[in-house]
Amino acid sequence: SLxxxxxxxxxxxxxxxxxxxLIANVVFVEEAVYIYRKIxxxxxxxxxxxxxxxxxxATTSCIGMWIPRSTMFTDFTAAxxxxxxxxxxxxxxxxxxxxxxxxLRRFENGHFKISTGPCCCCCLCxxxxxxxxxxxxxxxxxxFQFAFLRPVLMFLSIVLWTNGNYTFYNLSPxxxxxxxxxxxxxxxxxxxWPVAIMFQQVRTLLICKKIIPKFALYQxxxxxxxxxxxxxxxxxxxxxIRCAPPLSSSARGAYMTQQLLIMEMFxxxxxxxxxxxxxxxxxxxxxxxxxxxxxxxxxx
Numbered sequence: 479s480l481x482x483x484x485x486x487x488x489x490x491x492x493x494x495x496x497x498x499x500l501i502a503n504v505v506f507v508e509e510a511v512y513i514y515r516k517i518x519x520x521x522x523x524x525x526x527x528x529x530x531x532x533x534x535x536a537t538t539s540c541i542g543m544w545i546p547r548s549t550m551f552t553d554f555t556a557a558x559x560x561x562x563x564x565x566x567x568x569x570x571x572x573x574x575x576x577x578x579x580x581x582l583r584r585f586e587n588g589h590f591k592i593s594t595g596p597c598c599c600c601c602l603c604x605x606x607x608x609x610x611x612x613x614x615x616x617x618x619x620x621x622f623q624f625a626f627l628r629p630v631l632m633f634l635s636i637v638l639w640t641n642g643n644y645t646f647y648n649l650s651p652x653x654x655x656x657x658x659x660x661x662x663x664x665x666x667x668x669x670x671w672p673v674a675i676m677f678q679q680v681r682t683l684l685i686c687k688k689i690i691p692k693f694a695l696y697q698x699x700x701x702x703x704x705x706x707x708x709x710x711x712x713x714x715x716x717x718x719i720r721c722a723p724p725l726s727s728s729a730r731g732a733y734m735t736q737q738l739l740i741m742e743m744f745x746x747x748x749x750x751x752x753x754x755x756x757x758x759x760x761x762x763x764x765x766x767x768x769x770x771x772x773x774x775x776x777x778x
Contacts, residue, residue: 492543495740499533499540502747506533509751521573527566528692529750531699534559536743539736549732550639553707554632560703561628564669565621567696571676574684578614585609585679594674596667609679617672624669631658666704691753695746702742707735 510526517525538552575581589606590613607613635658638644644654677693713719714731721727 491737495543495737496540498744499536499740502533502536502744505747505751506530509755512755520577521570524566524570524573525754528563528570528696529747529754531560531563531696532743532746532750535699535703536740536747539739539743543733543736543740546729546732549736551636554635556703558629558632560699561669562625563696563699564673565618565625567693568618568621568673568676570692571673571680571684571689572614574687574689575680578611581680582609582611582614584683588679590675591678592675594671594678596670596674617676620672621669624665627665628662631662634658670700688753695750695753698746699743702739706738710735710738 506529509529513522513525513529535556538556542549542552572578572581575584586609588609590609592607593604635644635654638654644658650656673696677689681689681693710719710731711728714727717727719727719731719734721730725733
């Protein structure tokens, strides 16, 4: 096996990365216990799910590093988990506003700006959409479809792989990998759009709850787990990342991705503990309507 053939620096690197993964999981477990005890039950599980993203990706990368044949399954597991985290992050922003009813009261005359990334950042002419229960439903549906369809596509990929019809690095038009990857890419963009729309609307209101650092951490995980991995895979397939026996170019690219992700997710786990551990005060209730204000003024 590859681990048995490692020299002393290689074994030291594997040991350090494994230790970082273990520390990240210990930090997460400690943070989850704190959240379970201190955070209201309505937001407890959502915040735990979001905090688990970095440790889960670090763990799957560590398993793939030690067991190279499991790389496809560990990558799929991390991708499915983060698809659920995207949906949970949208729900967290709604919960931090007091829930759907209070959010609608706070923005009863407001409008969503839909000309935002990743879909329509260049379409500045798009009209603003009024904030209603229906528009909130469509935003939640946009993230939920990815959380639902990503596991379905993962299962389909595994079935095709067992039948010999799916090869992760085979991007020819006759292969299934290119079509599934393109479909996943479209679903990903559709899922990221509602989160960006909601963030643009509530970032000023939730600045007291550090929503900007939380959104930045979410974006870092997205970029590192998807964009960074895609760039390294492309470089490996183009043989820009050279082979190093017994590793092929693709296998070496996978190792580079896994080792980078372990270090990056370790740092994000530690930073997330600082950002999410603080107890923030609840927002003030929405201002009363003009009729209610008039009644209060008339009262003795």
